[in-house]
Amino acid sequence: MTSKHPAASLHPTIAKVTERIRARSAATRSAYLTRMAAAVAKGPVRAHLSCSNQAHAYAAMGSDKADLSAGKKPNIGIITAYNDMLSAHQPYETYPAQIREAARRIGATAQVAGGVPAMCDGVTQGQPGMELSLFSRDVIALAAAVSLSHDCYDSSLWLGVCDKIVPGLIMAAATFGHIPAIFVPAGPMSSGIANDEKAKVRAAFAEGKATREDLMAAEMAAYHGPGTCTFYGTANTNQMLMEVMGLHLPGATFVNPGTPLRDALTEAAVARAAAITAQGNDFRPVGEILDERAYVNGIVGLMATGGSTNLILHLPAMARASGVILDLEDFDDLSGVVPLMARVYPNGLADVNHFHAAGGLQFLIRDLLGAGLLHEDVKTVAGDGLSHYTREPELHEGQFRYRDGPETTLNDRILRPAADPFAQTGGLRQLSGNLGRAVIKISAVAPERHVVEAPARIFHDQDSVKAAFKRGEFTSDTIIVLRFQGPQANGMPELHSLTPVLSVLQERGLKVALVTDGRMSGASGKVPAAIHVSPEAACGGPLARLRDGDLLRLDATSGSLSCLAPDFDTRSPVSADLAANGFGTGRELFEMFRRTVGTAEHGAAVVL
Template identity: 75%
Template sequence: MPLNPRLEAVTDRIKTRSHKRRSTYLDRMQAAVDAGPARAHLACGNQAHAYAAMGGDKDALAAGRAPNLGIVTAYNDMLSAHQPFETYPEIIRRAARAAGGTAQVAGGVPAMCDGVTQGQPGMELSLFSRDVIALSAGVAMSHNCFDAAVWLGVCDKIVPGLIMAAASFGHVPAVFVPAGPMTSGLPNDEKAKVRQKFAQGEIGREELMAAEMASYHGPGTCTFYGTANTNQMLMEFMGLHMPGAAFVNPGTPLREALTVAATERALAITAQGNDFRPAGQVLDERAFVNGIVGLMATGGSTNLVLHLPAMARAAGIELTLEDFADISELVPLMAKVYPNGLADVNHFHAAGGLGYMIGELLDAGLLHEDACTVAGDGLRRYAQEPKLKDGVLVWEDGAGESLNDRILRPAGDPFQSTGGLRQLAGNLGQGVIKTSAVDPSRHVIEARARVFHDQASVKAAFQAGEFTEDTIVVVRFQGPAANGMPELHSLTPILAVLQDRGLKMALVTDGRMSGASGKVPAAIHVAPEAAKGGPLAKLRDGDLVRLDAVVGRLDVLEEGFEAREAVTADLSANEFGIGRELFAAFRASVGDSTEGAAVVV
């Protein structure tokens, strides 16, 4: 199927907009490639330091003829998704030796769990951790000893930060290796109901804890379709995984076989071989458009509307909210995975998963089939699924149809004709809303505003019984410059309770919501943010606000609004404690959310 002309037009627009930045980037990457394999330029003393502890691999490393892989790992065992990475370096080293190469852990990067920090002060470091990860990975790769890199990361800020680093070292091939989702536990919708009961005081903390532990119960990503699993989808659609690797459970023979295959492929695409595929070549405009298509088709996390522009800028590509909006208009919503449905990612994978979706979208002309991927042979390889046959890893065509049409639908008969995200613009600024999980009857909300400066004040008002009518809850001074743009996910249960009581509720904020943003309409990432004098800083209690996700508008309906003075807030409490004082420079220099809220690119 030829590429949809409207998708081609969006891609061409991105290329034209990015031409200067991308050309400069590609020239820098080509100069690094032309200089030859990095280790050839290291003095003997430099190399001896790097190889001193490598035991039986020393001779191969010193000879410099076999490719050497640098492993950058986000392992820690507080993130369930990253705990399996503890054993990956040895698997990769063994596989590299067997294939005639070597591998070393180049360095580790921090990896925080948003699930631990939700509603806590540590969440104010979460978004900035993405840029710290990029910086840390840059330090790891700066030793210049590696012919390709193997990147071990899964969760919310980790993959975007690693992509930013991989793009900065775009002359080096990059293969991303996932760990997979945990097996299914307590269904996500049941967990959500327990949270709502706790918010209303109907159950105690002991019952809440039991439900949470039954949901988050083992190694692997959380099973809802939040930011971590959206990241893994992106790595498939952008051609950075081995095909079909994203949603294979940890601790299985197939999972290990895919890790071995990723190692072998990383060795094969170095400059020493005949299929050189540097990361900067893979991370082009087609890859990012394919990633946005995947985001829309799956109803993925709103956090990626922040991360994708930052990732793209690291590769010399400029994305705008208009690109997301236009692609959303073209791409059908093909999946219903919690919070957009009752299924989890294991059910989605069993129904046909990403391989089925990619095949359908290719056949519909909604993906760049000729995109460069680490697997080779274009994106069509990613419509296949991996299997172990007699201990040998093979890729085969999938079933060719959805195995559960309540979870996964064909592109020609989707759950809805457009994607799961919508751009908003109006006299309150620019923002986005995730509509895939919101009932269409709530896509337009017009109500009086209640204005707050933090989550705790909203919870206090709820507990005091102050919400008795339709309300648009405004939580401002939550942007990146104000306090690091924490997720406001802890507001979800109480807003859902109010909505279930029959009230029309919505959230408007310059902050973020979780990748698991659910059924309550939420206009998020509103820019310019209040701390920079944006329109949200002019709102007052009682102002009539209209959120219209149908036409993409966010407006206050009050005469003379623009002439008001913007209020300021005391943000001193955000400046210290739990490491926040270390990030003052980040808050002072961070860009707008519309450009990815980035510090380092």
Template identity: 65%
Template sequence: MTLNTTVRDVTDRIIDRSRTTRESYLARMRAAGEDGPARAHLSCSNQAHAYAAMGADQDRLATTRAPNIGIVTAYNDMLSAHQPFGAFPDIIKDTARAAGATAQIAGGVPAMCDGVTQGQDGMELSLFSRDVIAMAAGIALSHNTFDAAVFLGTCDKIVPGLVIAAATFGHLPSIFLPGGPMTSGLGNDEKARVRKEFAAGKIDRAALMQAEMDAYHGPGTCTFYGTANSNQMLMEIMGLHLPGAAFVNPGTPLRDALTRAGTARILQNTALAGQYLPLCDILDERAFVNGIVGLMATGGSTNLVLHLPAMAHAAGITLTLQDFSDLSAITPLLARVYPNGLADVNHFHAAGGMPWLIAQLLDAGLLHGDVQTVAGPGLASYSEEPILTGDTLTWRPGPAQSENDKILRPHSDPFQSTGGLKHLKGNLGEGIIKLSAVAPEHRLIEAPARVFETQEAVIAAFRAGELDRDTVVVLRFHGPRANGMPEVHGLTPTLSVLQDRGHKLALVTDGRMSGASGKIPAAIHLSPESATGGPLARVRDGDVIRLDAEAGTLENLAADFAGRSPETLDLAAGHHGTGRELFELFRANAGPATSGASPLFPDGDAA
């Protein structure tokens, strides 16, 4: 199928925009790759320190030219999605030994859970944890004893942070090995219903707790299509997973077989194996365009609009919100997975999953099929699905048709003709809105503003009956420089109650809404942010705000709006406790949300 002209044009302008920084990045990667296996340049003392604890592998590391894999892991057993990774290093090491190679755990990275910190002070560390993860992974790989890298991570900020680090060490062949989603528990629609009933005071905390435990009940990612599962889609469609690996449940024979196969594959991609494939040759402009298209086609997480530019910066590539908007306009929505539908990711996988999705997007000319992947040249193999027969792992063509057209539809008959995200512009700044779960009748709202500086104040106003009318809730001073740009998804049940009462309602904020944002129209990531004197700091209670999500406009209609002085807020009290005092350097140097809100790239320019 001929490549869609918009996909081609957006790719070409990204290439042109990034030419200087991309060439500089590739020159650094080529120079590092030409040095050959890094540990060959270490002194005997350097190497002895690195191999001292390796037991039977010591001799192979010291005397042979067999590849050595560095494992960077986000394992902990507080996160359900990362608990399965505890078993992965042994599988990787055993597979490497069987191939005459070695593997070492290079280092661990932190992995926090937004589900635990949602609405809590710790959420203000969440976005910046991405950059901490990138730096921690960089430290792990800085020992220069590895011929390839394996990255173990799944959730919200973990995968983007690992990708930033992987791109920084882009001369190394690298692969991402996923853990998979937990099996299905309480349905997502039922979970949402219980949360709304609790917010409305109709049920007690015990009933709420039981529903939450029934929903989040075992190892693996949460089963809704939030940031964690959007990450897994992204890694597969960008060619950093093996085909069909994203949504296989943990603790299954197929999951273990894919882990072994991924290890074997990365060994084949090393320079010592004779078919050197560094990550920098996979993470190019076309791969990032494929990732954005996949995000739009599935109604993926709004958080990735922050993470993809930061990830691209690390590879010398600059993305803009206009790139997202233009690709969204020509990408049909092919998947309905909660919160954009009732199905969870296990249902999505059973209906055809990633092989079906990629085959459809390739057929529509919406993906670059000629990219390089960890599995080899071209994306066509990603329309195949893995199958385990006895102990033998093979791939077969994916399903010829969707197994459930309420979850997956062909590009010729999509759920809607455009993607799940929309770029917003106007006198309130620049931001985004996720439309895939917002009903058409809720996409245009013109109503008086009610201004808040904390989520607690919003909930208090709701309980006092002050929001029981058409309202645009403005939540400001929640950008990266103010307080680390926390998710404000905890407001969703409250705002949903108001919408269900028949009120016109929207949220406008310089904070994040989360990968689970749903039916409430939410203009998020507003930039410039309030803490830097952005337009939200000039909004007053009663100002009429007009949000037209279809047109992509966000305006304050007050006649004197442009001439007002911005309000200021003393944020110092919120910069202490729960580790927040350690992140002052990050807050002070964070870039704008439009370019990823990263302190590593504060000016928004590519590395």
């Protein structure tokens, strides 16, 4: 199978959606660009600091102090999400020293501007800490803004990978859009136990057929070393986005940690960050990169790879930070014309290392450009035009360089061209009806399960669902409704810990589905789930009017989500006692977030 060469004329739906976003965003984008232009016009920010200001900023910089105080060399600010509790972020421990040394070699300086928190959803799944997870995105944006508020930097490098970290960093980078920004990945861990084998052990444990020792052994074999988890969840979807949106160096995304090529890519990012400041001849402020075309390209990449549903929350929040307004209809329309080109777990058996070996993002981007499904005429950190991202990095006799990426997939069971895809559409659908607006990911859902009509069972917490399962209460087709899980209720935790229960019920031959105003994991897949239902139950949304036994219809084919009870529209919404959501594991500190958060359909953002 051979890819077309870039670039064909733009697909009419891609053009239509882009123009609709541009028109919808005209006022906000214009105001944003005006603010960024005013900041650029002031010149390098360090020049406006007093001598005392600068002395404080450079006091600890040793041999770099003279260069910093002279102000003639570019100074690169590093925002790091390092901690050694996240496998994906542990490699960042050594990056600041490596970056500073690389900067010195090219006549620049670099400083760690600040650190941001980075929590792991894998650790907090099913735990109270998950109720802080979504809000951590906005905390990260705020923390990064504090870090850059010293106004000492001509360019920036952003060290972050996982679920809420990259979206939060993008929100901050866009807010400081007058300076360049390059995102520097750390790469995925090497492959461990197959993801489907891990899932089988989880299902067996849920049924009481495997011991906790069996489960721990499987989990430790899956998550076994430094780097991003290898399934295609939110973290790796983030990394794909950064490349497709032109914020990584080409080919940087899926190179493993601790390899010579990984080190070379990090040093190349330093050189590029220094080259694209206002002091040089190729100024590339990130606010100009993050326009409506970049976000459309990101959504196209999301659809083509079967990426995480969490990005349906994050992309609108990210876009608003740069004055671009996205809507669920944009995702739905783009999904309708973008083919599914990749099968990576949970949409297949392969992991991201296998995807990368099969041709990875370079093949995918080349082919999508050739099909007219991506904007080529974009500004990126690598240069003008997305075709830069059809190249892949290599070390040749110890020297870093680029070569043309693959034109042919090396494994058509993992990666296929747009002309012969795994599915003709991207697999994300908008649902609407008398239960509100929601989204569903169907790329891994069997076609015969795209429509589920069944009585509802109503729950207000995950533990109650699991308890009902253990009591053997699910014996017929059921739509499980888990409400009061939205951002205002409890921070919209992921509900991934329900996946084994739902999978077991489905494997027993039942037609089951989940309807919730909460989130499912980026690794969710085979069970139909209408998620992000908006308006949420906590603010009187339609889910709060449902009763046990109501006949519900989830129809991913027509895009509808409805209650068929004849008196549904006349009922009064119920309320729930949410007091327990406000205390413990730091939740006390986030009451203001729960009170001020926006709706899920607009990104569930607090700070914008």
